[in-house]
Amino acid sequence: xxxxxxxxxxxxxxxxxxxxxxxxxxxxxxxxxxxxxxxxxxxxxxxxxxxxxxxxxxxxxxxxxxxxxxxxxxxxxxxxxxxxxxxxxxxxxxxxxxxxxxxxxxxxxxxxxxxxxxxxxxxxxxxxxxxxxxxxxxxxxxxxxxxxxxxxxxxxxxxxxxxxxxxxxxxxxxxxxxxxxxxxxxxxxxxxxxxxxxxxxxxxxxxxxxxxxxxxxxxxxxxxxxxxxxxxxxxxxxxxxxxxxxxxxxxxxxxxxxxxxxxxxxxxxxxxxxxxxxxxxxxxxxxxxxxxxxxxxxxxxxxxxxxxxxxxxxxxxxxxxxxxxxxxxxxxxxxxxxxxxxxxxxxxxxxxxxxxxxxxxxxxxxxxxxxxxxxxxxxxxxxxxxxxxxxxxxxxxxxxxxxxxxxxxxxxxxxxxxxxxxxxxxxxxxxxxxxxxxxxxxxxxxxxxxxxxxxxxxxxxxxxxxxxxxxxxxxxxxxxxxxxxxxxxxxxxx
Amino acid sequence: xxxxxxxxxxxxxxxxxxxxxxxxxxxxxxxxxxxxxxxxxxxxxxxxxxxxxxxxxxxxxxxxxxxxxxxxxxxxxxxxxxxxxxxxxxxxxxxxxxxxxxxxxxxxxxxxxxxxxxxxxxxxxxxxxxxxxxxxxxxxxxxxxxxxxxxxxxxxxxxxxxxxxxxxxxxxxxxxxxxxxxxxxxxxxxxxxxxxxxxxxxxxxxxxxxxxxxxxxxxxxxxxxxxxxxxxxxxxxxxxxxxxxxxxxxxxxxxxxxxxxxxxxxxxxxxxxxxxxxxxxxxxxxxxxxxxxxxxxxxxxxxxxxxxxxxxxxxxxxxxxxxxxxxxxxxxxxxxxxxxxxxxxxxxxxxxxxxxxxxxxxxxxxxxxxxxxxxxxxxxxxxxxxxxxxxxxxxxxxxxxxxxxxxxxxxxxxxxxxxxxxxxxxxxxxxxxxxxxxxxxxxxxxxxxxxxxxxxxxxxxxxxxxxxxxxxxxxxxxxxxxxxxxxxxxxxxx
Numbered sequence: 001x002x003x004x005x006x007x008x009x010x011x012x013x014x015x016x017x018x019x020x021x022x023x024x025x026x027x028x029x030x031x032x033x034x035x036x037x038x039x040x041x042x043x044x045x046x047x048x049x050x051x052x053x054x055x056x057x058x059x060x061x062x063x064x065x066x067x068x069x070x071x072x073x074x075x076x077x078x079x080x081x082x083x084x085x086x087x088x089x090x091x092x093x094x095x096x097x098x099x100x101x102x103x104x105x106x107x108x109x110x111x112x113x114x115x116x117x118x119x120x121x122x123x124x125x126x127x128x129x130x131x132x133x134x135x136x137x138x139x140x141x142x143x144x145x146x147x148x149x150x151x152x153x154x155x156x157x158x159x160x161x162x163x164x165x166x167x168x169x170x171x172x173x174x175x176x177x178x179x180x181x182x183x184x185x186x187x188x189x190x191x192x193x194x195x196x197x198x199x200x201x202x203x204x205x206x207x208x209x210x211x212x213x214x215x216x217x218x219x220x221x222x223x224x225x226x227x228x229x230x231x232x233x234x235x236x237x238x239x240x241x242x243x244x245x246x247x248x249x250x251x252x253x254x255x256x257x258x259x260x261x262x263x264x265x266x267x268x269x270x271x272x273x274x275x276x277x278x279x280x281x282x283x284x285x286x287x288x289x290x291x292x293x294x295x296x297x298x299x300x301x302x303x304x305x306x307x308x309x310x311x312x313x314x315x316x317x318x319x320x321x322x323x324x325x326x327x328x329x330x331x332x333x334x335x336x337x338x339x340x341x342x343x344x345x346x347x348x349x350x351x352x353x354x355x356x357x358x359x360x361x362x363x364x365x366x367x368x369x370x371x372x373x374x375x376x377x378x379x380x381x382x383x384x385x386x387x388x389x390x391x392x393x394x395x396x397x398x399x400x401x402x403x404x405x406x407x408x409x410x411x412x413x414x415x416x417x418x419x420x421x422x423x424x425x426x427x428x429x430x431x432x433x434x435x436x437x438x439x440x441x442x443x444x445x446x447x448x449x450x451x452x453x454x455x456x457x458x459x460x461x462x463x464x465x466x467x468x469x470x471x472x473x474x475x476x477x478x479x480x481x482x483x484x485x486x487x488x489x490x491x492x493x494x
Numbered sequence: 495x496x497x498x499x500x501x502x503x504x505x506x507x508x509x510x511x512x513x514x515x516x517x518x519x520x521x522x523x524x525x526x527x528x529x530x531x532x533x534x535x536x537x538x539x540x541x542x543x544x545x546x547x548x549x550x551x552x553x554x555x556x557x558x559x560x561x562x563x564x565x566x567x568x569x570x571x572x573x574x575x576x577x578x579x580x581x582x583x584x585x586x587x588x589x590x591x592x593x594x595x596x597x598x599x600x601x602x603x604x605x606x607x608x609x610x611x612x613x614x615x616x617x618x619x620x621x622x623x624x625x626x627x628x629x630x631x632x633x634x635x636x637x638x639x640x641x642x643x644x645x646x647x648x649x650x651x652x653x654x655x656x657x658x659x660x661x662x663x664x665x666x667x668x669x670x671x672x673x674x675x676x677x678x679x680x681x682x683x684x685x686x687x688x689x690x691x692x693x694x695x696x697x698x699x700x701x702x703x704x705x706x707x708x709x710x711x712x713x714x715x716x717x718x719x720x721x722x723x724x725x726x727x728x729x730x731x732x733x734x735x736x737x738x739x740x741x742x743x744x745x746x747x748x749x750x751x752x753x754x755x756x757x758x759x760x761x762x763x764x765x766x767x768x769x770x771x772x773x774x775x776x777x778x779x780x781x782x783x784x785x786x787x788x789x790x791x792x793x794x795x796x797x798x799x800x801x802x803x804x805x806x807x808x809x810x811x812x813x814x815x816x817x818x819x820x821x822x823x824x825x826x827x828x829x830x831x832x833x834x835x836x837x838x839x840x841x842x843x844x845x846x847x848x849x850x851x852x853x854x855x856x857x858x859x860x861x862x863x864x865x866x867x868x869x870x871x872x873x874x875x876x877x878x879x880x881x882x883x884x885x886x887x888x889x890x891x892x893x894x895x896x897x898x899x900x901x902x903x904x905x906x907x908x909x910x911x912x913x914x915x916x917x918x919x920x921x922x923x924x925x926x927x928x929x930x931x932x933x934x935x936x937x938x939x940x941x942x943x944x945x946x947x948x949x950x951x952x953x954x955x956x957x958x959x960x961x962x963x964x965x966x967x968x969x970x971x972x973x974x975x976x977x978x979x980x981x982x983x984x985x986x987x988x
Contacts, residue, residue: 046624053627062862068621070614071606081624092617093868105613110604112565118608118878119599120564121847123586127562130540130575133547155649156869162708166725173724187719191701193729197719201726207685213867214656215728216709225681225691226863230667231660232695234709234726235687350868353615368556369720373707374587374844375650384612 022454022483025087025476029099030075035480036454037085042066044082065451073100076470076477078456086456087480093458094290094322094468095350097388102472108387117380124153124376125369132379139385140356145332147342148358153377157321157349158212161284163371164345164357165216168282168315169201170370171363175313176279180366202234202273204266204283204314206241208292208461211284211319220284223292223461237269237280241289242297246425247413259301266305270312282315282344287333290322293461294434296427299337306339315344315363325351326392326471329402329430336429351471353381353388397471405430407475408467411482419489422446425464431473434466446488455484516948516977519581519970523593524569529974530948531579536560538576559945567594570964570971572950580950581974587952588784588816588962589844591882592891596966602881611874618647618870619863626873633879634850639826641836642852647871651815651843652706655778657865658839658851659710662776662809663695664864665857669807670773674860696728696767698760698777698808700735702786702955705778705813714778717786717955731763731774735783736791740919741907753795760799764806776809776838781827784816787955788928790921793831800833809838809857819845820886820965823896823924830923845965847875847882891965899924901969902961905976913983916940919958925967928960940982949978 024034043051047066054061067081076099078088091099098105108114113131122129129135140151152167154160174180182190182197190197205211205220212221219234221227242262245251270280285305289295309316323333325348330336334343345363349355354377365371392398405428412426412435423446425436437443443463450457450465460466469477518528537545541560548555561575570593572582585593592599602608607625616623623629634645646661648654668674676684676691684691699705699714706715713728715721736756739745764774779799783789803810817827819842824830828837839857843849848871859865886892899922906920906929917940919930931937937957944951944959954960963971 050624050627063620063866064622065620067624067626068616069624070610070616073614078621092615092621095615095617095868100614101610102613106609109609109612114612115600115603116565116595118603118874119596120567120594121586121589122562122564123589126557126559127572127586128558130544130561130563132561133544156653156867158867159650159653159708165709166707169726170724182719182723186723190719190722190724190727191716192732193713193727197723198727198729199724201724213660214653214708214710215659215713219687219709222685225676225684226861228684228687229676229680229691230664230684230693230695232663232728233684233687233692234728235692238686367720372557373650373652374589380612 022480022487025076025474025480027075027472027474027476029102029472030077031101033074033077033085035085036087036484038452038454039084040082042080042084042452044080044084046081050081070100075099075101076473084454086451086454087477087484089455089457089467089469089473089481091468091470093350094327096470097325097351097353098391099470099472102391104387104391105384108384111383114380114383117383121375122379123374124379125372129379135379135382139382139389140352140358142389143331144358145334145342145346148346149361150364151358152356152371153382154355154357155375155377156355157347158214158217160321160347160349160355160357161211161217161220161319162214164284164317164347164359165203165282167357167359167363167365167371168203168317168345169199170365171315172201172279172281172313173199200278201281202236202278204237204239204269204273204280206285206289207238208241208289208295209284209286210289210291211286237273239266239269241292241295242301244296244298246427248296248298248427255298256300259297259304263301263304263308266308270308270314274312280312280314282317283309284317284319286319287323287336288328288429288432290466291460293464294427294466295461302334302337303339306341306343317345317347318343319347321347321349321355323432324348326398326401327351327430327432327468329398329405331398333429353385354378392471395472400474401430401471404469404473404475404478405433408433408478408481411478415482415485415489418486419493422489422492431467431469434460434464437463437465439463446492449488449492450484453484453488455481516974516981519570519968519974521569521966521968521970523596523966524571525595527568527571527579530581530978532946532948533578534576536574536578536946538574538578540575544575564594569593569595570967578948580945580948581971581978583949583951583961583963583967583975585962585964587844588821590964591819591845591847592885593964593966596885598881598885599878602878605877608874608877611877615869616873617868618873619866623873629873629876633876633883634846634852636883637825638852639828639836639840642840643855644858645852646850646865647876648849648851649869649871650849651841652708652711653867654815654841654843654849654851655705655714655813656708656710658778658811658841658853659697659776661851661853661857661859661865662697662811662839663693664859665809666695666773666775666807667693694772695775696730696772698731698733698763698767698774700779700783701732702735702783702789703778703780704783704785705780731767733760733763735786735789736795738790738792740921742790742792742921749792750794753791753798756791757795757798757802760802764802764808768806774806774808776811777803778811778813780813781817781830782822782923782926784960785954787958788921788960789955796828796831797833800835800837811839811841812837813841815841815843815849817926818842820892820895821845821924821926821962823892823899825892827923847879848872886965889966894968895924895965898963898967898969898972899927902927902972902975905972909976909979909983912980913987916983916986925961925963928954928958931957931959933957940986943982943986944978947978947982949975
């Protein structure tokens with residue numbers, strides 16, 4: 001650790017100068033900013049002072065690299081408290097669709113509709129606003145995945161996942177008992193957490209998956225020990241996620257075998273849990289395992305997975321919290337799969353500004369108060385989503401993401417060829433891209449060096465680096481990112 | 495049900511005329527509205543049409559009595575889609591601190607700070623804004639309960655409770671193993687939900703408690719079967735909540751015995767679970783069981799509870815999601831208890847506009863990413879809270895709540911004396927008040943009749959009616975509420 005810090009500081013002084021040589025970007029959304037400008041070490045003295053002031057005052061400062069000046073940030077450029085200008089290829093854990101201070105959002109915030117929802121926040125499930133239908137039609141229903149019937153808004157990704165689980169379980173129990181309404185015995189026994197009222201239903205998830213950190217979503221999350229340790233969880237089945245070889249098109253035969261073996265574990269787990277009377281009500285999967293390391297599976301895998309789940313009446317939940325909203329080059333990542341039928345549910349949050357899940361009619365609760373809480377989402381954020389979707393459409397941001405992604409992906413392939421011992425496995429869709437590093441330690445070192453060179457990105461899994469720019473990232477930003485990467489890698493080599 | 499509908503319609507036509515006789519209120523926040531005005535049945539034709547349009551489109555329309563026109567609503571008066579003017583004594587499930595369209599909030603929404611946070615929503619735990627400390631000092635730290643050290647913001651009540659549980663468990667496990675960091679074996683075994691990494695720790699809650707509906711919070715919720723049924727839960731201990739006799743001051747001796755017996759069950763449950771190796775890491779309690787029926791315990795009960803929990807190293811979590819924010823006549827309901835020491839954690843949401851929990855320093859996670867998610871709260875709502883707190887202070891709204899509450903409570907006592915077979919057990923603190931009805935059916939009927947007479951309130955528990963006005967409710971609103979209640983009860987009698 002001391003060594004890394006020393007190296008980092010040495011590099012830092014170099015990058016301060018080098019930054020001047022990086023090319024500049026062209027993007028009206030970026031305002032005055034054209035390239036990265038590093039004035040101090042990271043964190044700089046102002047951020048360090050802020051950290052010191054907040055010690056013992058709030059949690060988890062260990063995860064904070066610096067404090068951000070959101071007023072001064074613009075477009076793809078994020079400014080920290082010390083005035084350093086970063087190219088942002090992480091966009092607040094992939095949650096900012098249009099970068100910083102986008103004019104369309106600033107305008108929307110001041111609309112009477114958004115103001116009204118902010119000042120008079122409704123309890124949506126009991127006192128919905130008169131324009132509920134219109135609001136949903138202009139926002140979530142406009143991008144509802146093909147084949148889905150309904151949408152339920154929620155507050156964040158975790159509670160979207162939790163409530164999708166609940167909706168799947170309510171339907172599964174209704175199927176089991178042959179009628180929707182619970183019996184008196186069930187209503188009584190559930191108060192003591194006893195069967196049949198509290199059934200031992202399970203949710204199947206995949207190894208290295210991430211679905212959230214509340215108790216239900218965490219029971220399906222298997223990304224890292226530190227995420228799960230010390231917390232009692234529901235013991236639910238885990239199948240293997242196929243760990244494919246990259247590039248995918250050069251390893252098709254071997255990857256097909258890896259995927260088939262993973263699919264076998266899905267079947268085995270469902271059979272085993274069902275036989276034990278611990279029936280699998282739903283399976284949840286990310287189109288790309290993000291937090292777990294940017295792990296990909298092919299469309300074949302997901303189509304076969306759907307077949308298996310149908311066979312066992314297991315609801316198919318696609319968790320698009322991180323992949324949804326356009327970054328993969330399609331609005332929903334599962335559109336890349338060409339499924340014969342839609343999945344049963346699709347969860348979302350992050351770039352959608354609010355959480356929630358789309359679902360098939362058969363998962364609609366037939367009794368009030370079963371999927372319920374006070375706020376049930378946030379219509380102010382939902383109203384802002386209208387401006388996001390208008391901008392994505394008008395400015396052709398999905399297309400922009402596709403072309404920016406092509407440039408970035410090609411450059412990552414070139415970089416891994418140029419620096420074979422340092423990065424590998426360039427992979428991804430759209431601008432949703434990643435590379436692997438030789439070891440976890442090397443990865444952590446690269447993350448630090450890249451940040452000190454003015455690139456904001458993040459690690460994922462044990463040894464990968466992920467890029468998650470906003471949808472306004474264009475080809476010139478991809479080129480700048482690649483220059484910073486090349487500069488950093490060349491210094492590590494020499 | 496058909497009978498109730500028939501009666502209700504009959505009554506409705508009467509109340510439309512009667513409403514004219516209700517006295518008028520005086521409150522600058524209410525704008526043009528002075529009393530209730532009922533123009534149609536509830537739901538009126540416009541609301542009914544909106545419901546029909548949304549069938550099969552979204553969940554749970556069964557919980558929707560009507561659609562609300564939030565732009566036209568003002569102060570304590572809520573307008574529905576048909577132009578009916580209700581006196582609002584429910585305030586969006588107790589979550590609107592200042593009623594509708596309060597000038598202070600409208601102004602705050604347009605401030606550059608709120609705009610900035612809405613347009614550039616930060617991932618707070620990795621990229622905090624430069625004014626994080628100042629924002630917290632002006633809002634949550636300003637009302638931090640006496641004796642607490644830290645605050646963690648969250649998105650809603652449920653995830654606040656879930657993360658308070660996690661913080662308690664992380665600390666409990668650290669105490670058990672004698673050091674903070676988990677071992678390699680723990681980090682490994684937790685990936686398979688096995689001990690020691692996945693410990694079988696438990697949370698003690700009380701019968702008829704409500705703490706939320708996500709898997710962790712639902713495991714501690716014991717309000718009604720329909721809230722828990724069909725969902726697999728963690729099997730956690732439940733103690734008796736004392737079911738006291740009202741009025742409390744006339745039943746002190748008997749209530750003391752009831753509370754002592756309930757406290758015995760706390761001790762028994764902790765001992766039993768600890769002996770089984772299923773250690774109790776925390777206990778959570780509402781100062782007033784709200785959803786479960788507005789059940790009260792005395793300060794004695796909570797002081798004794800704290801002693802027992804200390805004896806067993808069980809963290810004491812006070813769930814102030816519904817009681818916090820001033821409605822009980824103190825900002826935090828647990829301030830009524832005069833505890834010798836602060837509780838270990840206090841959860842909040844609703845009237846605070848965002849969720850979160852206050853906690854003692856010893857529960858501060860010492861490792862990053864252990865209490866973590868993407869958004870970690872909502873600084874835009876937090877910034878709006880500043881205006882709420884300013885208004886509460888400047889307009890002396892806690893004092894207003896005390897005086898409005900006195901008038902309302904006295905009136906409820908008079909009403910229960912006048913209509914002994916119809917309502918009873920008038921109880922509460924501030925304007926956080928409730929009455930009991932002779933049966934669940936009678937309660938549901940009263941709720942319908944009161945709503946049709948222009949009063950928005952809600953049932954709770956099996957047979958109670960609760961009042962949850964905003965903090966701008968004053969004595970004249972209490973009088974109007976009492977007139978509507980008297981008019982409704984007198985019609986039921988005759």
